[in-house]
Amino acid sequence: MSDRYEPSTFESNWRQRWKDADLFKTRENPNAPKYYGLDFFPYPSGAGLSVGHCRNYVPTDVICRMKLMQGYNVLHPMGFDAFGLPAENEAIKRKTHPAPMIKGYADTYRRQMDLIGVSYDWSRSFSSSDPSYYKWTQWIFEVLYKRGLAYQKLAAVNWDPVDKTVLADEEVVGGRAERSGALVEKKYIPQWFFRITDYAQRLIDDLDTVEWPEGIKVQQKNWIGRSEGVQFAMKVQGTGKAEGGRYDLDSTEVSTSGEPLTFEVFTTRIDTIFGMTFCVLAPEHGLLEKLLQGVDQEHRDAVAAYQLAARTLSDTDRTSTTREKTGVFTGADAINPANGEAVQIWVADYVLATYGTGAIMAVPAHDDRDFDFATKFEIPIKQVISPDAEGTAVELPFVSKDGYLVNSGEYSGLSVAESQLGLGIWIEGLGIGQRKIQYKLRDWLISRQRYWGCPIPVIHTVDGEQQLVPEDCLPVELPMVEHYEPTGDGTSPLAHIPEFVNTTDLDGRLGKRETDTMGGFACSSWYFLRFTDPFNFNQPWTEAAADYWMPVDCYVGGAEHAVMHLLYARFWTKVLYDEGLIKVKEPFQKLHNQGQVLALTPYRKAREDERLNVGEDGVLISFKEAAELPKEDITHRWARMSKSKGNVVTPEEAVESYGADALRLYLLFRAPFEADIEWENKGMSDLGRFLSRIFRFVDSQRPNYVSNWKDLLPFEELDDRARKIRRATHQAIRVVTTDIDRFAFNTYISGLMKFLNALNDLTTGEADRAFALAVSEAIDSLILLLAPGAPHSADELWNSLGHEEFTLNLEWPQFNEELAAEDAVTIAVQVNGKLRDTFELAVGADQATHEAAALALPKIQQYVEGKVIRKVVVVSGKLVNIVVS
């Protein structure tokens, strides 16, 4: 063996030997605890992996390898999120079919993952587009359907009337189709939804039971958007007789049938109800049709025109915050139930039809949006909240909830909190409304009018009824066809394949299959369950397998999935729990988000005729281009590694030039796991040098190596040097074990470096028997502690000492607190909190000894002389602080 790290001479050999030995096959020893380590389900893109993608695979691998050595049964699988739009678009571009294409890409991913030595059990691998997998995706769809959680309803899509196609939100720019330039319309077509809103509260509550980054939990909570408020009915003035109440509804400014028209509003600020000076209905509000019958022609036309405009505007533009508020008066008034005053009813698109009731009470004095609107349309503004109980007038809008009511009848003088409760109860007592909890969360739209996805297992009968495809007829297979491109009429390409569409229903009559497919997020919402039992032909998983392996102990991936994937997977897990199919309510016990890998990327200054996108201060150029331009025209910036930026370093390049273990250690060492890495190839050679130092150390100590040190060391009389070697060893075991457990991989590696430095310092001079035994323990420990991070090198080193086993099959070293303990510590001495001196003290000395020793120091006496000692703080084993005055 060499005395340096020469990856080309051994790394690929070890990978072959691991493969031949089936080393990574999941072991299921009875009585052993389990550990389930999982990386996010990747979509295998044609660009292949970059070293950036390895950022999460390597740390998960390190922790799984350590857990295995610690005696756990480890499940560490990998598969591919193959269905979905990215794959289909790529296949269309390449004029090929997505199935073979994605298979090829997945093979590349697998080859690259193997190349860096990640210990995946490939025997459990699958793709979400495998019929044997999506059969069960459909089966779970049916579970949801039967529980009333999957339903079809009309929903708006962006429709391009020229290209006759459905557009994604990002394909609509300024209300026009990016490609055709046509004014985009909202088209209502039936779409499938999952009723995730039923689970809103549980999705909030159970976040308390998982160990996730706090930021991700907050993002999910914000997304679900719970708010507490009051929903109540408003009556339209003059549209009915008063029911003996306090309102004068006999006015006939607006007259219709005689039935009072009402609409509901939701507010979180019921305390401001006396400040309501108008109401706003969303342009899509259902009341408008009736309401308009009773108003004059002029108002009717204005509202109709406004509604038309709202319909053609894209959601993105409509909700742009920079846009000035728009709206029209309906000509009708409503009654404020709090004080009986008439308030104008307006229509404006700043009120969303899809949230709450699609109508609001507007209180311009205490709401920014209402204030803007009232100012523009010269609607009265009435202050009803004041920062103090005296009712001081303040600059409006005053939106703080820290205040007191004024001009609010009998509620004047109460605090916001008190009056919210009181007014809520009053409204309920009046029978016109109730306190209510609203969520921003919408139902999950899963329909895609696209080919490359999991077919929805529904049959539409001639009577227009829906039937589920019976379980024994699953999966509804995606037909292999040559043409699968979007069709131009807004329907799925599947709708144009008669052999697919035409079928018989459960009663033997002609029926039509559902032709929408499920969006990719459905497929990735349960794959972690399938990994527990991936080739079960009869069930999605066996109870025993899921009960044993679930939940995922450690789930690792990018923070960009903070909401969507993680929320959907949690939702499905809860539904499956409710159905009694699994025993966990949450799928992922611990979650970790890796930082990004950034690469230095060249940009050039914009030319005079060029306009840059917002937030950009240069034009992205290739490295080739950068080499040709004058230096002063180029700036380099750190940008996320991606093929489109041309700044990618591939695992192949890294392994070829620096070695897989050097790459792995560099990824671990360069920065904390959660932090971004600024990539530098040189960093890999730095870590390669560290590996070389280990090889050199082992090589130099080989003559002293005693392989059965374990049997002999306990009986050996140790001198000071041997004791120090053992201390360094056990301290290293302690720090490495805890660092890997707490996901601190950078300090894991620096712990190894420190250990090696200590060993190099301690292994000088003559070798005796005690030394040889202590060094042998140190060598074994060093190799084993290195093994999760640099498995090729560890196996090579272990082998070079005459051993046959794979390090992965060895036991993880245990540390002994007594051996790791220092016998003397350095005590810091402070005077008034400032460090003045230090001294050595035996471990375990009492407080009086600390204090006496500190005060005896000449330097300290100088500082204390002539002053009164007020107090002496002693932290045993750490410091003495003398407070003088």
Place this chain on the structure above:
RNA sequence: GCCCGGGUGGUGAAAUGGUAGACACAGAGGACUUAAAAUCCUUUGACUUCGGUCGUGCGGGUUCGAGUCCCGCCCCGGGCACCA
């Protein structure tokens, strides 16, 4: 605008309220070498009258003691964005 992260030497970074800068990189000096590479050793926060003084984005506070806790700001990154 709101919500999350983060701001520590020349650089990447460490640090359960207890000696700030561990571990590396880069720099400087030296050893080995004909020379280079590789390797090894020493040194490296700033200032200093060599006694010390100052230092973790800024300003306050709590504490015997604050990078760490609290309050108010500034800057950078990310998420949400008219959700009533």
